[in-house]
Amino acid sequence: MARKPPKKPAMPDDKDKAAPADSPVSPLDDKFALPVGPAAKPVPSLKPLPIEKKPAVAPAPVAAAADADEDEDEDDEDELDDDDEDEELVVFTAREAAGALATNFAFVRPFLQNSRKMLAFVLFGVVVETLFNVIMPLSLKFLIDDALGEEDFEALILILSVLGAAGIVTSIVAVWYERWDARLVASVLSDVRSKLFDHVQRLPSSYFGRTKRGEILSRFSIDMSAFGGAVESFNNTGLLPFLELIAGIILMLFLNWQLAAVALLVFPITLIGPRMLTPKAVQANYEQKVQESALLGVVQENVAAQAVIKAFSLQRKMFGFFRLRNDDTRRKIASATFLSTMVERSVTISVLLLHLVVLALGAYLATKGQITVGTFVTFESAFWEVSYNIAHLMHFIPLSIQSAAAVRHIQELLDEPTPGTDRPGAPELPRITNNISFERVTFKYEGAETPVLDNLSLRLDAGKTIAIVGPSGSGKSTLLNLILRLYQPDEGRIAIDGVDVRKVTMESLRASMAVVFQENMLFNMSIRENIRLGKEGATDEEVEQAAKKAEIHRYIMSLPQKYDTPVGERGDTLSGGQRQRIAIARAIVRDPAVLLLDEATSALDQTTEAAINKTLLKLAKGRTMIFSTHRLTSVVDMDEIIVISGGRAVERGSHKKLLAANGVYRKLWDDQSRNSHDDDDDDDEDDDD
Template identity: 35%
Template structure:
């Protein structure tokens, strides 16, 4: 795992060298004061050397000025290093997420992803510089103190060193406890983020059903679970830190007592005794720092493992080694023996579907709910990959086309329109990045959206709110259609694009969709059969595949499944 993290330092090796070099300097600077104190006690004070004392004070002031400069560099540039590494980690996971196939997002909750991108990466940013800094400073102080103590009085130094195995053994007993506790913290925090994301995104549904209390209870359950997990980890940290501190202080008491006897007997000078006592403090302090570093490492490791879980998830849909870019697409689409299911062990959604659609043809797909209408069309831009058979565009198997060129050739307009929380202009321009204002206005006009856009408070610059919440359903739909006019794809998929709209909005949208469909290969997924009466061809899809196809009048006259669907809708309209 450490090998996976180290490459993130490479672009900033100069910055890391400065940061860690200054950390080394800080560690060495902290070793000077006890030695200088010994000289004052043993030489300067007994001799009454006031000028020597002044020189000593000036030297210490200079030393602490240098130390302050080193501390600033470590504090500032260390955090800059951490922020840079966090930036690169976030960039990598974000880019990787956009390579993942639709199935990954079907099975992974948004709150869990957000927890890893935000919370886990914040911890990693802190650890990326604090951990190596602390290890270097603590190691220098630890080794340096031990060497000097051995030089002053090796027997006392051995007494100090004998306490170290006890501290190590004590620390080892908490290693697995920390690992499991921090892992639970991350998991329960992700669950809380997930609950918040869902309740905020669905706030209108929550309020419409008056379920604020229910949502609060569900959140409280997750919040209580996190509190319990966090308290458990804090308990382990408290016991651990207290134990280490007690053992360190116990060692200091033992050494001070033994050193005092040595000083009484004249085995060491008073100055050496004072210096030794200060070095003992310098010796145990970095041990406590290293212990805290272990806690920090365990917490960071838990976050990095969760980060790697996503980064190591390979997309199941990617460009083939010999993939070619689609160019000048006409729009011939052919399904040959296509079979598909949503994952291993699940029932087939599509079974041996054969379909040939000529360039520029408009085909409507109808059928009972769950028959696979949307699934069938989702296979064309490779949102999912087929299990059996093949799908070709202009005679080329879509698995041999680059994903980018394939999706550029396919446009999708859905019933549930997604708008970004920017301006109307930005949302339309998403269809072709860099489009001119004239092109954006022309697309809005073609989508029957120009009049209502110009009537908005800031026109094209009006902010639509999160997911377009400030616009009506019909307005959002027309912006989505304008976006598609701008993209200008040769193949078009309209998924229930006119459902759940008022009559006036539906009429305006239907007119714009007819303009949009002209000259394009168009697949219309329809629930209301009245909307596709004039389609060139209607396909009736059931769990048995495409069971009927033809024009509306022919299917009403001679079809079975289509006739039943049509009669049911007519009867429903008469009753209502």
């Protein structure tokens, strides 16, 4: 039976020659420096060669533009780094291969429980195909010795008829089980992705605070790709070749155990060539991988800095940098490809030499009458089949090792503990009527030495507009996060109308609240769908009413697609003020009893901030609004202002009362007023110039 060709794993290869000394040097070379040339030693283990990471050195204008997207770039570079770190090499031992298979099987096994029917069909088909691939060479013995040797025409017809019928049946079974195999693979990968995504949704906020975004995304991209590659290849380059290998060896022993013993004992000699060439191939392949990532980094930096590149007419210079890096990549690819081919060629040449030995020995035994011609031909055919299946397994084992590394990486994320959402029998939280109270609350972020909130006792009355202000790092945002149960206090409790928020259902707690953050995430969907996320099943009328209250309805109606206008990735097609108003509409559509605003206007210009603050004060009527901010000009009209400092509430009162108290609030106000005047003076000087 014809079998799918094996997928070639990323074959590692030799290190490239050092570039000529007079080669032009890109200023980006420091950023993407590689250990190449004679000094670069081959990597003899499964660990990839560590690359020294140096600070980025880029032209000043390019670096300035890159700073604008620093956070996103860092995450993207983390993904590139993860890609490099997860690169597995081809040198492996039998113990490593067995361990990788055990790791993969243990991980996949739970996902096969719901697919037993599909698994049974696949195993049945594999067994049928294995039997046919054993019967096929065995039939040569009877065909040559009995049919042709005895000139028995009836036996010839019978053998050919049986082979033809078996071939047709096996082909039908193969198509049938390949279909089930495709469904089984798709089901397993889908279930793994679903479990991984669901687990991420249930992780605590503290995990996202200490984990880079690239580390999480690498599980869904790099690791799932490596794991999926092994799962997709398992049947045709793993299970089927393994069964056929065992069956082929049994057939060889059955035909002539002496000849089989010679072939099997000599076969390990064929691995000498690959074992000698593979360390060099490892180094070259790894350097190719790093070089390609470096090239991608150049493109990434170029895209991020397009405004500066165009403004300074740097297109030709940037293309020169890219061409240098691209030429280096071309040389690495050529070297890696050549050495990969040499590794495979060494196997082919060694196997051919071994077959010559078997042919010579078999022919000698046949001429001496110790074996029949049919036995000799059948043995040689079986030996070719064994060699072919060993080659398949040699391709699959590196894939399995890569997959095992990916599985361990995925399992690390799945092993992260997820806090229970609700206590058994937890009641729902009724709409707030009295107050939110912090009762001797102490909270410290994971890994921090000092608490952000230290024995804080505070009462926030319902129906008021309350501002939480204080120096940077004083715990303003933490206070709101604790109300939402994004974090749990280390000591003390937070109560709403006297009920501990940990004793009510999470859904009812958050259903009574809405939050607007400083950086509000808009999803890549329409404006209508983004607003509707605030309330599941909200009608179009409710969506439009919320937009009107947020004073964004008129702008939306001016768009060609109106509420069906896509906002783009992260809402990038909208201005900062427009994004913020849509986020406010998303919060208002759920008609919350408590509206939480975490630095909701801090990133906006003063004109936009003043307009949105006016809107927020209108929306605050009839509900409790808690506004965390460091801009004191935003809180002048609030019912009450609470000053947080050193993890405690040190002052509270109206704007006028706090100014008259001449305390912390007064100092913060004077500092901001002074800075504001300095900025105005600088602007005036710029205008005069």
